[in-house]
Amino acid sequence: MTGLRVALIASARHPITEPFAGGLEAHTWGLAHALIRRGHEVELFAAPGSDPALEARELPVRKVVLSSAARADASMPAGRWMEEHHAYLSLMLDLARDGEKRFDVVHNNSLHYLPVAMAPAVRIPVITTLHTPPTPWLESAIQTHEACPVLFTAVSEFTASAWHPVVPAARVVRNGIDTAFWQPGPGGSELVWSGRLVPEKAPHLAMRAARAAGVPLRIAGPISDERYFDEQVAPLLGDGITHVGHLDRHALAQLLATSAAALVTPSWDEPYGLVVAEALACGTPVCGFDRGALAEILTPDCGRLAPPGDVRALAALIPRVMELDRRDARRRAEDFCALDRTADAYTSLYEEVAR
Structure with a gap:
């Protein structure tokens, strides 16, 4: 099969650029580059400021503008939580509108629940990688469907086992690092x-x-x-x-x-x-x-x-x-x-x- 069009969903909280905020951002950056080298078209959804060298269009994180009345409401969550929620909601609605015309597959590497909860609205396959131990928000999203349409992978056998009660068929695809970049050295005393x-x-x-x-x-x-x-x-x-x-x-x-x-x-x-x-x-x-x-x-x-x-x-x-x-x-x-x-x-x- 020729190169595929991949929508790669990353963190809306931290940009996918060096120095990386953590392992999840480093993994997404490395995977995006590796997929591009294989001839795939990768469109990245990530926080502003992500690496422009990815040669993938950065989807904007649409910040929500709330009224003073809404912000004063007793149900108002933390501002960062609300911005993340709005960003993923906007993305999934966009993919539901015409994603099948632009992509062959959606690969969700975020930790957010909305890409899973809203997967039935998207008319292309959705893959979600489980990067963490089980979280209540994501477990809830999985169980909102009689049969969750998302194909799940896990980054290790341990992680797949932890998720087994909710995701009994997660496929193990371990994270990897670019061994051509991370080169051996002489060691030292520290x-x-x-x-x-x-x-x-x-x-x-x-x-x-x-x-x-x-x-x-x-x-x-x-x-x-x-x-x-x-x-x-x-x-x-x-x-x-x-x-x-x-x-x-x-x-x-x-x-x-x-x-x-x-x-x-x-x-x-x-x-x-x-x-x-x-x-x-x-x-x-x-x-x-x-x-x-x-x-x-x-x-x-x-x-x-x-x-x-x-x-x-x-x-x-x-x-x-x-x-x-x-x-x-x-x-x-x-x-x-x-x-x-x-x-x-x-x-x-x-x-x-x-x-």
Whole structure:
């Protein structure tokens, strides 16, 4: 089948551009580029300010203009919630109007419920990727239909299992990273932690483990929760632990490639763990907590996992992980985490539903 016309729905909250707000934005950016390279026409729905180099038309996020009376109503939700709701409502109404004339398939990578709830109104196939553990809004949207017309994929076996009671037939298509970009490096003497600085990613636990192991640690990522950062992270900085800021991909790849090992310390059930794949591609073995899908990615050759939340056990594993062969880490990324595998799987899925 020749190239398909794909409507790719992304986050209306964060632009799809570097430095990425999180793994979801990084994944959507990489997938869009990979699909375009395969000859598909990709039209991206995303927040303003998304990467113009995607060569895909950015659909505007239509901001709602409410009257003072509506804003004063007791039912008025937070302004950001209302703007997101209005953006996705506008998009789905637009697709329902004449989407079948412009697209062959809709691929929803957002976390919003409306693309699922309104899928029956769209006269083209809708695919939704499950990127998170179950949420009440999305579960409700799925159950509004006797037979939900959406085809669901999940980013890991773990995530598919978590959604199984509501979505019993989700197909697993794991996220991937561009192994041609994330190149192996020589390693170094310091540890690295990367990601959003939020409680569910728990960088403070990585800081405690690094300090207990006596190994310096560099932390990279946006301060997405200022109160958490001020109360839990900032007091632990210094004495060999530094926050190097919110880095673009080039700077982050350099940081990973020159680190001895990567710490991954989720305090929630990680649906996939893009930071794990990025570290492995740079030849950097991973030491983390056994939560969510991390055990699907790591093998004993490229990483070790401690019981969830056990800082002492994590610290004890760090010296062993630093001794692992960096070539094995890179090999695991090439075999299991490559973006080409992800894009090929979605291309096959698009062709299947478009028939």
